[in-house]
Amino acid sequence: AQRVTQPEKLLSVFKGAPVELKCNYSYSGSPELFWYVQYSRQRLQLLLRHISRESIKGFTADLNKGETSFHLKKPFAQEEDSAMYYCALDSNYQLIWGAGTKLIIKP
Amino acid sequence: DADVTQTPRNRITKTGKRIMLECSQTKGHDRMYWYRQDPGLGLRLIYYSFDVKDINKGEISDGYSVSRQAQAKFSLSLESAIPNQTALYFCATQLGPGDLNSPLHFGNGTRLTVT
Numbered sequence: 001a002q003r004v005t006q007p008e009k010l011l012s013v014f015k016g017a018p019v020e021l022k023c024n025y026s027y028s029g030s031p032e033l034f035w036y037v038q039y040s041r042q043r044l045q046l047l048l049r050h051i052s053r054e055s056i057k058g059f060t061a062d063l064n065k066g067e068t069s070f071h072l073k074k075p076f077a078q079e080e081d082s083a084m085y086y087c088a089l090d091s092n093y094q095l096i097w098g099a100g101t102k103l104i105i106k107p
Numbered sequence: 108d109a110d111v112t113q114t115p116r117n118r119i120t121k122t123g124k125r126i127m128l129e130c131s132q133t134k135g136h137d138r139m140y141w142y143r144q145d146p147g148l149g150l151r152l153i154y155y156s157f158d159v160k161d162i163n164k165g166e167i168s169d170g171y172s173v174s175r176q177a178q179a180k181f182s183l184s185l186e187s188a189i190p191n192q193t194a195l196y197f198c199a200t201q202l203g204p205g206d207l208n209s210p211l212h213f214g215n216g217t218r219l220t221v222t
Contacts, residue, residue, distance in 0.1 A: 009147070036211075043111075044197065046210035086149060094165065095211070097149035 002027050002091045006098035013077050014106045021072040021101050023061075023087030032090035033070040035061055039083045047072075047085070057081070077105045110134045113198050113214035120188050121222055128183045128217050130198030138201040139181040140211065141165075141173060143194040150197065156181055188221040195219075 003026040013019055025031055035047040048056045050063045050070060061072045070087060082105045087098040111132045120126050130139065137158050142150040152165030154173040162173060170192060174182045185192055195218050199211040 004149075006149075034210075043215055044211075044213040049210075094152055094155065095150075097151070099147050099149040 002089060002096050004087050004089050004096050004098040006085075006087055006101050008101045009099070010102045010104070012104040012106060015079055016076050019072075019074045019077045019081065019103065019105075021085050021087075021103065023070045023072065023098060025068050025070060025087075025089050027068075027089055027091065031063065031065075031070075033061075033063060034088045034090070034095070035059070035070075035072050036086045036088060037083050038086070039080075044086070079105045079107060081105050111198060111200055111212050111214040113196075113217050115217060116215065117218045117220075119220045119222065122189055124188050126185045126188055126219070128185075128196055128198075128219070130181045130183070130214055132179050132198075132200045132212075134200050134202075134212060135178070136200035136202050136212070137178065139175065140199040140201070141171075141181065141183045142197045142199065143167065143192075144197060144216075145194050153183065153196075185219075185221075188219075190221045193219060193221045 005024045007022050034049045037047040038044045059074045061070050063070050084100050084102050086100045088095040114129045140155045141153040144150050151167050153171050154165050155163050156175045159175050172184045195216050197216050198214040201211050202209040
């Protein structure tokens with residue numbers, strides 16, 4: 001069965017420290033994966049998708065098929081990165097969502 | 108960005124009542140979706156529509172119905188609300204066809220409480 005797991009409900013790091021938000025997936029085909037973010041008082045929005053191989057706001061995410069992971073990383077956290085982050089998997093044009101990780105950046 | 112508008116923002120209703128949540132968009136997107144979000148569960152798909160004449164059930168469609176009145180409007184109905192339908196409901200749109208992995212654009216959500 002297709003599934004997306006984000007093992008951490010809450011992640012708290014200090015400003016300037018590296019951040020890694022974990023995402024593991026279960027999918028039988030070739031996965032298309034996304035990270036969405038919801039900042040306080042803003043709408044849920046796309047952060048990045050793996051097919052674009054882009055870096056957005058300093059975040060990157062690499063698809064590791066061997067480990068079935070798509071972890072989101074940023075080398076130096078900033079206070080404005082505090083938000084709720086969701087990993088999502090495209091399955092026949094429908095998204096399967098992880099439960100989300102709340103990231104708190106401490107000053 | 109008010110391209111995807113959900114009404115109402117908050118609603119409290121009683122068990123057994125019929126309720127409609129509305130979503131309208133000015134983005135000109137063909138695809139529209141209804142999700143519900145519960146604490147610790149992420150988003151789950153209720154219904155989706157790829158164009159005006161296309162309606163599809165999602166993962167958790169039982170107890171819900173939808174209507175795609177126009178390209179810009181997609182309504183979600185609870186015919187007889189029950190307490191476990193208390194949740195945050197999101198509408199989303201997506202450009203399509205031709206760009207199957209284009210991003211979803213979300214509304215602000217409707218917080219529904221069924222007492």
